[in-house]
Amino acid sequence: MLEISKNWLTNRLENTTDALALATERDLTSHVFHCRRGKVVELADGSEAVEFVSCSYLGLEVHPQLLHSAKEAIDRAGVHFASARTRMRLDDLEELESILDRIYGLRSVTAFTSVGNVHLGVLPLLAADALPSYPMAEAGPVFLVDRTAHASIQVLRGIFEQIGPVSRFDAHDTAGLGALLDEAVDAGRTPIVLVDGIGSMGGLIDVVELNALTAAAGGYLYVDDAHGISIAGPQGGGYAHEAFGTDLPDSVILVGSLSKAFGGAGGFGVLRDRADTKVLRKFGNPLIFGGPIALPMVSANLASARLHLNGAVVPLQDRLWQNTELFDQHTYGRLVNAGERSPVRGAAFAAEADALAAAERLRKAGILVTPAFYPTVARGTGLVRFAVSALHTDEQIARAAEALGDLD
Known part of the structure; x- marks a missing residue:
């Protein structure tokens, strides 16, 4: 049966x-x-x-510069443009991503309508060995998901299971994670370890230690730092970015929110190289078939990015x-x-x-x-x-x- x-x-x-x-x-x-x-x-x-x-x-959502930029965008372009970004987009989006590239050490940043859509766009491509800077083992990936990772990651476990095995672990139990990483190596698989940076209900995750373990096993640490963005660093790079000394290791993929401390709306993914971003923007499902960030919020995001860049x-x-x-x-x-x-x-x-x-x-x-x-x-x-x-x-x-x- x-x-x-x-x-x-x-x-x-x-x-x-x-x-x-x-x-x-x-x-x-x-x-x-x-x-x-x-x-x-x-x-x-x-x-x-x-x-x-x-x-x-x-409190950036009520900052005068964000309010002014949102109002100006409405006058200039309206409240919405009903098209995927792959077909047409506001010029402010280009500048927003360019500034984020600079904040994150000339990595390559792509903005999405939400953090959840970043996950949905990046993770299937990562696991499918489609991103040039993140090669997978021939046997494919294994997903190791922290039990306290955000629900927007947990809900994707069904998708993960179509690609490779999925196990859950406790981010504070490094011995337990180490055992799972050893199993991945023995199975000839590339581990993808998924964690939050700052928990929405809990504490800080030691992303540096987790990355050291993950990188030693030939894997990638995927950090959803939605609650950590903007609150740390001279340009607001965030908790995880600062934990790594502002220079993201090649084994780390960083995801951030534009909707929390950043004061705007949406999410973003930080990849290693423009070659990775090119693939993401060509094949990332939410970018191709989803609508854009509302135009006033694109401009508000840009105003916030400028405040971040100048240290305000x-x-x-x-x-x-x-x-x-x-x-x-x-x-x-x-x-x-x-x-x-x-x-x-x-x-x-x-x-x-x-x-x-x-x-x-x-x-x-x-x-x-x-x-x-x-x-x-x-x-x-x-x-x-x-x-x-x-x-x-x-x-x-x-x-x-x-x-x-x-x-x-």
Whole structure:
């Protein structure tokens, strides 16, 4: 009899509780807002609250130069151009990618509409031995996916399995990864190791150590640093880029977001050479058959890239780290990521009900956060996430810490 193994989505559906639905019913998440001033949002019912939800960690989405560029693009070209970039594109996109090339050490950068589409465009071509700078073994690749890697990577496991074997590992268990890499070498396969740079709910991944292990096995480290872009480096290259000393190893493929601290919209992939980019732009499915980044956001992205290139992001980074340090002081260093150069802080709870109660206390105090449950965190547990920004005031941070209260 034919047996079909349970797919990952079925497993997720069967093991997910109603905690998130309860959070929505209690108005603890899925908020609707009308307008905002800094980190204060006016909700649809007319009330106001301070949000720690948006992952735009530097506040660039309200920077005057981004606003001006977006408005100017509308006047010049309209709000949208319904064509794949391979057929026609705004000139601002060319300059955006050129500046990103410079920020990432004259590597070759391609912008996409989202980070998820970067994965969908790059990874099948990488695994198919189509990118000239990243040769595969004759037996093909093996995919090693960190268990905490973003859902936009996890969802592609079905595609990966059409090309090669897939295993999951813990990025903090280097011995476990080493064993999987040894198996790949013994099987004559090229390992592709997929990790986040900064976890959306967790801490920093030691990308330098993981790359050393991966490169020694003849493989490639694919880093989704969506939450790390812009927050580190004199030109905002990001956490992973700075961890490598700003010179990306040849074994690393870096993916970043334009939609978080960068302040715009979309994602991008950093490849080693223009020959790789030529293949990507010719065969990358989302680039050929998908629509473009909205024109105002292309121009806003360009304005942000210019701010990155001239170092204008550094004072915003400084303010961000002042705010995370202040938050750590008010919460006595007890939150997830306390003391780390991550903009994410989390109050972890052993039970979902306790996380819901904490989110409710915060909501009543006019503080909006992100309550998270399985599969974002371990089954049966809960986490209340604070996305700290350079725009938060000292008073707002103190209010949030006071409303959170005792974690015991």
